[in-house]
Amino acid sequence: MNKKGILLVNLGSPRSTAVNDVKEYLDEFLMDERVIDYRWIFRALLVRGIILKTRPAKSAEAYKTVWTDEGSPLVVITEKIQKKLQKLVDVPVEIGMRYAEPSIETGIQKLVDQGISEIVLFPLYPQYAMSTTETVIEKAEEVRKKKFPKIKINYIQPFYNRDIYINCLAESIQEKLPENFDALQFSYHGVPERHIYKTDPSKTCKIDDANCINSQSDTHNAFCYRHQCYKTTEAVIAKMGLPKEKTIVSFQSRLGNDKWIEPYTDETLETIPAKGVKNLAIVCPAFVSDCLETLEEISVEGKEQFMHGGGESFHYIPCLNDEDRWIEVVKTLCEEKLNDFYLV
Numbered sequence: 001m002n003k004k005g006i007l008l009v010n011l012g013s014p015r016s017t018a019v020n021d022v023k024e025y026l027d028e029f030l031m032d033e034r035v036i037d038y039r040w041i042f043r044a045l046l047v048r049g050i051i052l053k054t055r056p057a058k059s060a061e062a063y064k065t066v067w068t069d070e071g072s073p074l075v076v077i078t079e080k081i082q083k084k085l086q087k088l089v090d091v092p093v094e095i096g097m098r099y100a101e102p103s104i105e106t107g108i109q110k111l112v113d114q115g116i117s118e119i120v121l122f123p124l125y126p127q128y129a130m131s132t133t134e135t136v137i138e139k140a141e142e143v144r145k146k147k148f149p150k151i152k153i154n155y156i157q158p159f160y161n162r163d164i165y166i167n168c169l170a171e172s173i174q175e176k177l178p179e180n181f182d183a184l185q186f187s188y189h190g191v192p193e194r195h196i197y198k199t200d201p202s203k204t205c206k207i208d209d210a211n212c213i214n215s216q217s218d219t220h221n222a223f224c225y226r227h228q229c230y231k232t233t234e235a236v237i238a239k240m241g242l243p244k245e246k247t248i249v250s251f252q253s254r255l256g257n258d259k260w261i262e263p264y265t266d267e268t269l270e271t272i273p274a275k276g277v278k279n280l281a282i283v284c285p286a287f288v289s290d291c292l293e294t295l296e297e298i299s300v301e302g303k304e305q306f307m308h309g310g311g312e313s314f315h316y317i318p319c320l321n322d323e324d325r326w327i328e329v330v331k332t333l334c335e336e337k338l339n340d341f342y343l344v
């Protein structure tokens with residue numbers, strides 16, 4: 001029988017907080033055509049001609065505030081997930097990052113070196129996006145075809161609405177909620193609106209309630225990041241028994257001058273205190289592991305924005321990270337795909 005293994009894939013981080021390392025990382029990340037989806041020449045002009053002139057120094061300062069002795073939180077937490085999962089399954093588990101090291105190729109190589117020819121690859125993103133799930137699969141396929149043509153890879157699909165994940169997230173949030181909060185905000189990483197239209201095979205999405213959030217089209221729903229974010233929220237608050245009026249959805253981390261999906265987290269944080277939300281709990285379910293975008297952009301900058309707007313208490317709810325109940329979900333999703341190989 002063919003030997004199987006698991007590859008957990010996350011986004012990646014710079015190797016250190018040195019400006020040059022951050023620049024190298026941002027160059028690889030932002031030159032990905034599924035992240036900044038302009039023609040190469042325009043992408044290069046924007047990224048190398050404008051963004052990389054100033055952003056690396058600013059991002060390096062931000063990374064310094066979250067960096068730990070072990071390294072970047074995102075990588076360290078992904079390693080912790082790997083170690084805990086390894087104790088629960090009887091096949092080898094490795095990690096790979098879409099950008100920087102350890103790369104997807106390094107991860108696959110480590111599995112191949114252990115005699116593995118069938119890999120379950122888990123992109124660690126609950127919701128589908130061209131700039132996350134899709135680019136991971138594209139990269140892994142490129143590496144497989146070039147370097148490992150004999151291996152098979154089985155990809156775990158986005159799990160934004162899977163009961164096991166929703167129950168896990170709802171329980172985790174519930175445990176960490178403060179006693180008094182006026183609203184629970186779900187802040188998802190944003191994407192440009194253009195990405196939503198581009199990846200919608202049904203061409204029905206209008207980025208609204210009827211044609212997006214409540215769409216009945218499976219083809220739309222399978223590829224619409226915005227739809228999936230709202231569905232995760234709906235399912236989690238239903239499970240928690242929280243009224244919709246006590247919740248807010250917003251999208252963070254926009255970059256550049258394009259129109260990104262709204263409402264924007266930073267603007268929301270500034271304006272909700274005047275509408276009566278003085279005590280806020282906030283969670284970031286587009287990320288399974290805490291990272292720069294949660295530990296700095298939300299916990300530090302976001303808190304400042306909220307307080308500046310007149311907020312009184314701000315409570316950041318950490319990601320699932322290496323919580324045992326989440327590792328159980330990872331295990332179940334991996335095992336489903338490991339068993340799929342028998343059906344091929």
Ligand SMILES: C=CC1=C(C)c2cc3[nH]c(cc4nc(cc5[nH]c(cc1n2)c(C)c5CCC(=O)O)C(CCC(=O)O)=C4C)c(C)c3C=C
Nearest residue numbers: 011012013035059074129131132189191255286291292293
């Ligand atoms: C749901 C996950 C993510 C989506 C969708 C996503 C889209 C996206 N991101 C950028 C630009 C940047 N993102 C940055 C950091 C970052 N992004 C994600 C996840 C998603 N990105 C994570 C987990 C992280 C943190 C990585 C870490 O090391 O902790 C950054 C770099 C940091 C900074 O300078 O702020 C940029 C830039 C675009 C343009 C985009 C959509 C197309």
Ligand SMILES: [Fe+2]
Nearest residue numbers: 189190253293
């Ligand atoms: Fe991002």
Ligand SMILES: [Fe+2]
Nearest residue numbers: 205212224227
């Ligand atoms: Fe949509």
